[in-house]
Amino acid sequence: MKNTLRQVFHSPKFVIGFVIFAALLLTTIIYPIVVTADPLEMVGNGNFFKPGTYVSVKDAVEGTRYTLNIDVKSGSLDNKISAEDKEAMKEWLLKFGGLTEADIDTDDVEGLIGLWEANYSADAQQKGLTASKKKYYVRLNNSIDGILLDNDVIIARENPETGELEQSATVGSREFVNTKDVANRRTFILGTDNFGRDVLTELVQATKTSLRVGIIAGVIATLIGLFLGLISGYVGGVVDDIIMFITNMFTVIPSFVLLILISYSVGQNARGVNLVGIIIGLTSWTWTTRSVRSQVISLRNRDHVNLSKLSGHSMMRIVLTDILPYLASYVVMAFILQISSGILSEAQLSMLGLGPSTSTAATLGLMMNWATAYAAPLNGSWWAYFPVVVTIALIAFSLNLMNTGLDQVFNPQLRD
């Protein structure tokens, strides 16, 4: 046992897979201790807030302000004028400003704005432009003027008695706030999702729930597979025929279909996280049954098994002490693959809308389902789905690596 373990941990593939998996598992355990907020709390009032740190505007205005001698104009120009706006400006300047391609450099915002200010005129003859396009240029020009205008922003308060506005402060363009001074701030490393929930916190909880689904499915599938495989292989005869007939049937009937049918049948209300795990386990035992059976068949006529039989040991004892230990490596490998396919199955079911119905926990599949239902890809909210996809891939990758590593340890022919 000790020796096998040492051998296993010498396989680089297994070790890499193990480290990734352990890191994911540890994160799901440690993160909730550090961040105690409810993962499904709807923090954001609105959907898909970008990743970043959000500071309270009121706190920022009322806090200590520092004047920094930094050129803020080009920064805000860069931020507010998009690449499309720049292209549109270039197009206008080429067509109606009488400039040539060589004069204009869209990468140099200040230069471009300078040219724009010098040449643009809303009254110019603009042949071939639609009215809406003309209006667009007017709007663009106004917003550029607004940015260029170096006026102070006035902060005013409403007097509760008279109802009049009273100026309380002015904010110049070079005044800054240290984010450390702002008492109310919140960092969303991965933004928020469609319900305004912190994606990172939700993701960690979802990973944990999905792993639970995978492990429940894996345990059930492995137990059923092991049990049927052992009986079928060891007893043989009619029992073997019957079990193999059923197993072959369930191998060809797509488990995906069974999953859909059973999940739909149990009904929306009953479908909790554990039940989904159980259903997945109940539909994915065929591979294990087949491989265990073929292993048992090759084992059952070995000398040590025959010796055991001659000694009058019970079938139970023979199976447990003379056959099972030889299968251990296969069973562990099958179990690892079952976990990974269980997590995938949950995700697919949830995408179809047949995932666990829970108001207390998210799963990776449910997160994907929400993100696609609210068209996250189409509005550019990559943070709502990309981390989920990568997490699923990482779990599957680490488990498969562990499996390949084990395979190489136990099947010397596959070693490099």
Added chain:
Amino acid sequence: MKYLKGFKKYYGQKIMWYLITLIFAIVLNFVLPRLMPGDPVASIAAGSVSGMTDATAIQKVLNDYAEKFGVNEPMIVQFGIWAKNAIRGDFGVSFGQYPRTVADIIRSSVGWTLALQLPAILVGWILGNLLGAVAAYIRGAFDKVILPVFLFVSNFPAFGMAIILLTVFGINLKWFPTSGGYGFDLIPNMSWEFIRSVISHYQLPFWSIVLITIGGQAIGMRSMAIYELNADYVKYSRFLGIKDRKIVGYVFRNAMLPQITGLAMSLGTMMGGALVAEIIFSYPGIGSTLMTAVRGQDYPLISACTLIITVMVLLANLFVELIYGVIDPRVKAAQQD
């Protein structure tokens, strides 16, 4: 002659076995949803009796529905009626897309799914096997760099790969359209414009299925080929001085066989994944139909979708097994005894 007779027996047995499996699958398809807790008809009928206050009238509507759906008959009679209708292609009327019939909805989506998945899985399988074989033969850098990449890629779920391709090529680069099977402003016809639209809509779903299929197949093929390359017959052939090319041919033929069985066994899983990938692109196939059906609690449509998926997987499996009988010399030999 004896040889042919053996084949007939082999094929006869296979087809019989698949028929029995199909019947079993149909029974499951019928029975499982009916095990649902609560009365499905009552919940459907609840829609039409909402607002009614007269208890006898409500009971009358419920009875009417029960009779229409035949739920007051014993299960076995219900099955008989259901099976008779199903054979004629009559799966009833969709609840969600009333008054379209289920058969009509299925007919309009099954073609899309077949045209997408069959070529995608085949191309992925062929490319994957070639890549795996080359990796096994060349080893070295190719094996060390490209294979781990594919190993990682193959672990992406199909819908994950779909959503990534969609983001990169559909939304950021704007090379391909992001959803649907053809332009939303077109009506299906045989014009060039329509065909061009279909082809450009086809690209992203197709490649997302191909990419994830490649990885898994390449890894399987690589280990099979390495296993074969170390076999005694290879050493013996080398010893005899047979050309390398010829040996490689033998090796790949032998390594291919388990890959074909592997294809047959994992077809169901692959199709399941690809069906979910359809949803990402709102591709008008069975996958998207299934999702709409689930959302709308459209039970006749769900049942018909699962049945058609089962039939497709069973047919594909049967096809692979029949081909296997032709290429595997061991099957041939067994039939000659």
